[in-house]
Structures are given as structure tokens and as C-alpha cells.
Amino acid sequence: MKIFNKIIFISLLLINIPASFFSFTNVSALESTSDYVFEPDSKPYGHTYGEWEAKFWGLHVNLQPDKSPASPDYKPTECLLLQDGNMTFLSDFYSEIEYRNYECKISQTPIVIPALTEGCSYGEFESPTDKIIEDCIKSHNPYAVVKVTIDGKEIPDIDRFRITSDWFILNVTQKDNPYDIKLGSHKAKIDAIMPIVKPLPSGEHEIRTEVFQDVPSIIMSDVPLHRVITYNLMVEPNVNK
Amino acid sequence: MGWSAFAKLSNIVNLLSQKYIFIFITLALLIYFDSSFVNLSEALHLPANKIYLIDVFLIFVTIFIVINVLLIFTIKNIFSKNYRILGTRIKVLQSFIVLYLITVSILIMILIFEILLLERYNIYLIYSLLIITHFTAIYFSIWGTEKFLKWFKSTKNKLLLVYIVSFITFSVLITLSFLYTITELQHFPETIIPGDLKRMIHAVSINLSEIYPFYRISFLITFCSIWVLNAFLLYDYYGRNNRLKFWAILSIPIVFFLIDFFPVTLKLLTSLYLLNPSLFLPLYTIPSTIATFIGAAMVSITSWLVIRKIENKVFKNYLILVTFGLLLILTSTQETLFPRFLFPPFGLITILFVGLAIYLLFIGFYSASLHISRDTALVRNFANRIYQYEFFRSIAKSQLEQDIKNIIPIVLQSKEFNLQKPERLGLDLRKEEIEKLFQIVRRQLEDKLSDNK
Numbered sequence: 219m220k221i222f223n224k225i226i227f228i229s230l231l232l233i234n235i236p237a238s239f240f241s242f243t244n245v246s247a248l249e250s251t252s253d254y255v256f257e258p259d260s261k262p263y264g265h266t267y268g269e270w271e272a273k274f275w276g277l278h279v280n281l282q283p284d285k286s287p288a289s290p291d292y293k294p295t296e297c298l299l300l301q302d303g304n305m306t307f308l309s310d311f312y313s314e315i316e317y318r319n320y321e322c323k324i325s326q327t328p329i330v331i332p333a334l335t336e337g338c339s340y341g342e343f344e345s346p347t348d349k350i351i352e353d354c355i356k357s358h359n360p361y362a363v364v365k366v367t368i369d370g371k372e373i374p375d376i377d378r379f380r381i382t383s384d385w386f387i388l389n390v391t392q393k394d395n396p397y398d399i400k401l402g403s404h405k406a407k408i409d410a411i412m413p414i415v416k417p418l419p420s421g422e423h424e425i426r427t428e429v430f431q432d433v434p435s436i437i438m439s440d441v442p443l444h445r446v447i448t449y450n451l452m453v454e455p456n457v458n459k
Numbered sequence: 460m461g462w463s464a465f466a467k468l469s470n471i472v473n474l475l476s477q478k479y480i481f482i483f484i485t486l487a488l489l490i491y492f493d494s495s496f497v498n499l500s501e502a503l504h505l506p507a508n509k510i511y512l513i514d515v516f517l518i519f520v521t522i523f524i525v526i527n528v529l530l531i532f533t534i535k536n537i538f539s540k541n542y543r544i545l546g547t548r549i550k551v552l553q554s555f556i557v558l559y560l561i562t563v564s565i566l567i568m569i570l571i572f573e574i575l576l577l578e579r580y581n582i583y584l585i586y587s588l589l590i591i592t593h594f595t596a597i598y599f600s601i602w603g604t605e606k607f608l609k610w611f612k613s614t615k616n617k618l619l620l621v622y623i624v625s626f627i628t629f630s631v632l633i634t635l636s637f638l639y640t641i642t643e644l645q646h647f648p649e650t651i652i653p654g655d656l657k658r659m660i661h662a663v664s665i666n667l668s669e670i671y672p673f674y675r676i677s678f679l680i681t682f683c684s685i686w687v688l689n690a691f692l693l694y695d696y697y698g699r700n701n702r703l704k705f706w707a708i709l710s711i712p713i714v715f716f717l718i719d720f721f722p723v724t725l726k727l728l729t730s731l732y733l734l735n736p737s738l739f740l741p742l743y744t745i746p747s748t749i750a751t752f753i754g755a756a757m758v759s760i761t762s763w764l765v766i767r768k769i770e771n772k773v774f775k776n777y778l779i780l781v782t783f784g785l786l787l788i789l790t791s792t793q794e795t796l797f798p799r800f801l802f803p804p805f806g807l808i809t810i811l812f813v814g815l816a817i818y819l820l821f822i823g824f825y826s827a828s829l830h831i832s833r834d835t836a837l838v839r840n841f842a843n844r845i846y847q848y849e850f851f852r853s854i855a856k857s858q859l860e861q862d863i864k865n866i867i868p869i870v871l872q873s874k875e876f877n878l879q880k881p882e883r884l885g886l887d888l889r890k891e892e893i894e895k896l897f898q899i900v901r902r903q904l905e906d907k908l909s910d911n912k
Binding site: 342343353360430435439 | 497498501502646655657658660661662663664665666667671672675676679719720721722724725726729730732733736739740743744747750794795796799
């Protein structure tokens with residue numbers, strides 16, 4: 219019996235030593251994503267998810283061509299982030315290559331993760347109608363399989379976060395935007411999976427979005443899409459805190 | 460082991476050296492790569508720069524021209540020895556299709572020269588090609604429908620009914636495919652210049668034509684009608700002896716096609732991605748690009764298996780044209796990314812086969828029916844054969860009836876044979892009267908044929 223107890227004790231020790239070492243060295247790893255991700259029906263920082271999606275789309279379409287991953291003139295950068303006040307937006311998943319790693323230093327701010335986006339406006343059609351825009355924003359997204367992980371932990375039931383914004387006004391100031399949207403203010407909508415997370419603890423974190431999408435041929439002729447984008451974030455402590 | 464491998468290789472080389480098999484495989488590969496090049500380029504991470512894309516398109520155009528030349532000579536060889544039997548109308552049709560293939564080849568050559576020399580081309584070249592090919596296809600599909608309808612009226616053969624439905628669906632599908640493509644092309648300027656492939660297919664919003672769902676539904680109906688046709692042919696080949704093999708072969712193309720077609724089934728399939736992405740992607744990419752293609756190829760190969768058993772070489776050659784037509788009709792009307800990315804226009808070559816597809820289907824059946832209706836030895840050979848020969852016999856019988864129907868008024872008006880004599884009404888014909896009637900009808904048929912020459 220004593221021998222059996224010894225074996226149990228040594229086994230537990232062997233399992234726990236590396237585990238405890240790992241937890242000491244990777245202090246910033248999250249225990250659960252649910253503590254950090256805002257619920258889809260909540261109003262993070264006073265705005266609905268739909269409103270944050272609209273803000274993101276406004277920033278995204280106005281990126282300079284060399285900074286927009288959807289543009290043929292895009293020049294890959296080590297880090298690509300968008301900022302609106304205190305909110306940090308990661309990049310849209312359209313990328314010039316299918317597997318992309320970004321290395322970024324950020325301060326302790328909330329983060330918007332645009333895992334899957336489809337925004338459309340009156341400015342990109344010759345004879346637009348509300349129906350055309352409604353159809354446009356849902357032409358691909360329903361057929362996508364999406365996975366988002368933070369520090370290797372998957373956000374469960376990610377499809378809950380697929381939210382369509384209300385109508386908003388999209389102001390386009392970038393002449394050579396990759397979506398061929400005319401300059402000016404246009405009625406627009408966006409459908410997206412875009413979870414918003416609270417400021418992460420300081421240290422290294424990995425946010426990874428993975429998308430596989432294929433549209434059935436009765437809907438439209440399309441190419442299957444596969445994108446894996448990894449953000450390696452170094453979250454620096456907030457000095458004001 | 461080494462010898463058996465060599466023997467196998469030798470068999471493959473022998474098989475490929477057969478003219479029809481060589482054309483068939485080249486055609487199938489050309490259409491597969493042209494129609495799914497953009498998909499394959501994405502899946503296999505191929506380069507998307509302008510020079511590389513133009514080079515690939517140049518290879519496709521070169522193969523297209525070579526195939527067209529081969530087809531011109533093949534069709535000429537098949538018919539040139541048989542105008543005596545088939546008549547002048549076939550000669551006119553054959554000259555028409557040669558002229559058609561030359562015109563299409565010249566237009567596509569102008570297009571590739573403009574791309575190579577000017578790095579742009581005029582969209583009216585594409586409009587011209589689409590109009591020529593689709594109007595030819597619509598003309599032959601309507602003619603085919605009319606012919607099969609006439610044959611069906613006199614024989615009531617159930618397989619003929621399936622062919623009528625197929626030809627009607629071809630007419631509708633080709634019309635809708637043409638309208639859809641033309642509507643999509645209207646979003647482009649007159650001069651087409653190089654564009655970014657990835658941006659065009661992923662970032663730019665699509666203002667999809669309202670015709671698209673109708674076009675796709677008509678494709679589904681056409682696919683199903685050809686699938687039923689295939690089931691009839693396959694039943695004769697496998698179904699009588701091996702039901703399991705019959706249903707296995709029959710269900711492969713329809714399962715592939717339907718999974719890719721509908722949202723529910725496709726979503727179920729793509730959900731498997733999360734289980735094992737690295738295993739899922741290679742297993743998914745190839746089947747998803749051949750979903751339509753495999754259906755068309757299997758229909759065509761099945762009909763080939765049936766036709767190859769026919770002993771009469773001339774008759775068999777006509778029906779081989781039908782197998783080419785079956786391969787081309789479904790593949791040339793499938794949806795491709797052609798209307799979304801036009802520099803270079805991948806998928807255009809596939810669409811250009813639509814006219815030839817219907818011509819081959821029509822001319823294959825029409826010349827076969829004319830031949831057997833005028834070759835009594837061949838008709839006798841068909842007696843006591845299995846079901847599919849019954850189908851051709853009924854066509855032959857019907858065609859002969861139609862020919863005789865036109866002659867009867869002439870015979871009745873002639874002074875040589877008078878059925879109107881009051882004393883002969885209501886009585887059976889005497890032996891010498893039957894012989895005389897037979898000679899008159901035969902002479903009239905021969906006169907008709909010589910008038911056609």
C-alpha cells in the first residue's frame with residue numbers, strides 16, 4: 219500500500235512540476251475566454267456590436283491602398299492595427315496570402331477581432347437598392363466556418379457573434395479604396411463575426427482567426443476561401459492605471 | 460512484376476493512341492483545367508501575376524485550336540464517305556460546322572493576340588463569340604427537340620420521351636446561360652485590362668443577376684434529365700446482371716453534384732473542416748472542383764461503353780459523336796468564374812464548346828437515324844438485340860415512316876397505281892399489286908435521295 223501511495227505521489231509531482239512551471243512562465247495565458255469576451259447582446263463601452271462593426275468598416279475601407287490587405291497594392295507590415303479612441307481593431311481577414319502572422323505591441327485596451335466581415339454600401343453599385351445591400355452582406359457569411367482562439371482557447375459557439383448592423387452612413391474619403399466604393403457618404407450595412415474582448419493582462423498573447431468558406435453553387439459561383447491569421451500580441455501594462 | 464507494369468503501360472499508350480480516346484481525354488482535361496483554374500489556383504496557392512496567368516491561358520487557347528482542327532477533320536472523315544446514304548442536308552450541316560469552328564478559332568486567336576501584344580482586349584470579341592456559339596446551340600437544340608418529337612409521335616418509345624425532355628431543357632439552359640453571362644458582362648467596360656485576381660474574386664462585391672437562380676435551376680433539371688438518360692443506358696450495361704454496381708455508378712455523379720449545389724448539404728460538409736483542417740482541405744478541394752465535371756464525364760463514358768459494342772463501324776462513328784456531345788453539354792453550361800474575372804478570361808473556352816456540344820448530339824442521332832432507315836441490312840442486324848437497339852430501331856422505323864408518308868400522296872396521284880378504283884375498295888391487295896406498290900415507293904425513295912445529293 220505504501221509503495222502504491224509513493225507511486226501516486228511521484229506521478230502527481232511529475233505532472234504538476236512542469237504544469238506549475240508553465241503557469242509561472244506564461245503568466246498572461248487566459249484560463250477561460252468567457253471572462254474576457256463581451257456577450258453578443260451586450261453594449262461594450264456604450265455601443266452595440268453592430269455599432270462597433272460599422273466603426274470598423276468605416277476605418278477599414280478608408281485605409282491607404284498600401285495598408286489595406288484587400289488591395290493589390292498592399293505592402294505587408296509586421297503589425298496592422300486600427301484605432302478608434304481607446305479601442306484597438308485587428309485587421310480584416312482578407313490578406314494577400316492565406317496564412318499571415320502579425321507581431322504587434324499594444325497597450326492594455328479592449329480589442330475587436332474581425333474574424334469574418336462583409337460590408338456593402340450604396341457607393342459600390344450602379345443602381346443600388348436596400349435589397350441589393352441586404353443580399354450583398356449575406357452573400358458569403360452564412361456559408362463560412364469560423365474559429366477564433368485566444369491563447370489557444372477557443373471562443374465557444376462563435377456563430378452567436380454573427381451580427382448584422384443597422385443601417386449607417388459610410389463616409390468614404392480614400393479614392394483608391396480596394397472595394398471600388400465611390401467617394402462620399404453612402405447608406406451601408408455590415409454583417410460580421412467580430413467578438414470584442416476586454417483588455418488582456420499584460421504579457422504575450424496569441425489571437426488566431428481561422429475561416430473556411432464555400433458558397434453553394436445555387437447561390438453563386440465562388441472560390442472556396444481559407445484564411446488563417448495569427449496575431450502575436452505583446453500587451454504592455456497601462457501606465458495610467 | 461516489371462513485365463506486367465510494362466504491359467499495363469503499353470495498354471495505356473495503345474488506348475491513348477486511338478484517335479477518339481485521345482480527343483476525348485484532351486477535351487476533358489482542357490475543360491476541367493479551364494473551368495476550374497481559378498479555384499485550383501486559390502487552393503494550391505499558385506502565383507497570380509499577370510504574365511503567369513496569360514501564359515496559362517495561351518496554353519489553353521493553343522489546345523483549343525488543336526482540338527478544333529482535329530474535330531474538323533474527324534467530322535469530315537466520318538461523313539465524307541456516307542453522303543450517298545445520308546443525303547445533301549448532312550453535307551450542308553457538316554460544311555456549316557466546319558465554318559463555325561474556323562470562325563470561333565479565328566476570334567479566339569484575335570483575342571489572345573490582343574492580350575499578348577496590347578495587354579488589353581475589346582469586350583465585343585467576347586460578345587461575338589458568345590452570340591455565335593449560343594445561337595448555334597439554340598438552333599440545333601430546337602431542331603433536335605422537333606426531330607425527337609416527330610419520332611416519338613410515331614413510336615411512343617419511352618426513351619425518346621427522355622431525349623425530348625433533355626433537348627427542351629438544353630434549349631432553356633443555353634438561353635438562360637447566355638442571358639446570365641451577357642448580363643454579368645455589362646458591368647465591365649469596353650476595354651478589358653489586367654486586374655488583380657484575388658481582389659476580384661474575394662473583395663469586390665457582386666451584383667448578381669436576377670437570372671442566376673433560374674439558370675442554376677435549369678442546370679439542375681438538365682443534369683437530372685441526363686442522369687435519367689444515363690440510368691436507361693447503364694441499366695442495359697450493368698443493371699440486368701449487377702444491381703449493386705449499377706446503383707453505385709449511378710449515384711456517384713448525383714451525390715457529388717447535389718452536395719455542392721445546396722446550402723444545407725454543403726454547410727454540413729464544410730463543418731467537417733473544424734475536425735481536422737489539414738486533412739479536410741486536400742480532401743475537399745479536388746472533389747469540389749470536379750463535382751459537375753464527374754457527372755458529365757460519367758454520362759459520356761457510360762454511353763461510350765454501350766456504343767463500343769456496336770459492330771457496324773459507320774453507325775458506331777455517328778454515335779461516338781453523341782458521347783462527345785454529352786460530355787460537352789453539361790461542362791460547357793456549368794457555372795464558372797468567367798464573368799467575374801476577365802483578364803485573361805478563364806472559363807471562356809469551356810463556354811465556347813456549347814454550340815459544338817448540341818451540334819454533335821443532334822448530328823449523331825440524326826445521321827444514325829438516317830443511316831439505319833436507309834440501310835436495310837443494318838436494320839435486320841438490330842433484330843433480336845437488347846433494349847438500346849430497340850431504341851435505334853424505333854427511330855429508324857419512325858424516320859422511314861416519315862419518308863414514306865411524304866411519298867404516299869405522290870403514289871396515289873400517279874397513274875401507275877390506282878387505289879381509287881371503286882371495285883377494289885375494301886378488298887385486300889393482291890400479291891402483284893403489293894409488289895408494284897413496293898417498287899413505286901422504292902423508286903420514289905431513291906429519287907428523293909438522289910434529289911438530295
